Amino acid sequence: MGIIQVNNIKLFANHGCLDEEAKIGSEYRVDVAIKADLKKSAKTDNLADTVDYVHLNHIVKEEMAIRAELLETVAQRILDRFFKELKMIRKATVSVAKINPPIGGNVTEVVIILTKKR
Template sequence: MGTIKLKNIRTFSYHGCLIEEGKIGSDYVINLEVKTDFKKSCTSDDLKDTVDYVLLNKIVKEEMAIRSHLLEHVGQRITTRILDSVPEISRVLLGISKLNPPIGGDVEAVTIELKEYRSKTDSKK
């Protein structure tokens, strides 16, 4: 097994329960880690034999562009789409941080983390 990490993906998105958050937006930082098998790509040196991290970045950015009230909701969309799109991935660990959240205090960021595993029935498809 191997791990691919995309660190500090930055987006400007419009998530949040407040009406203002949907209008003015906020800065977000996303960290993504996926588990996959590197055996074939380590010997072949061919992109088709591994997980394309350009695709992972694209999925994150596209899903972050769709407004949600909750970070948990957008996070679940991202993890589900990654597992649906890339059958070679066995686990997704995702962190989404909203920078300078409007929560009435001096808080650098609020972060949610999700961990999803491919179910055994998914791997038999």
């Protein structure tokens, strides 16, 4: 078993419960970690034998572009697509952070972390 991480995916999106969040948007950071059997790919040096991190990044970007009120919803959609499209994944964790959230205080970010197992 091995771990592939794609960290600090920076995006701009329009998630949130407030109407102004839908209009002006915010900056987000997404981190993903997946567990899969990487022994074969370590030996074959073949992309077909591993989980392609380009594909992971592509899923994150597409799902982040679809508006949701809650970050939990976005994180769950990302996880669901990982497991649907990438059969090698055994476990995945997705962290979605809203940078400078409009919550009436000096808060750097709010983060939602979800994990799913096959």
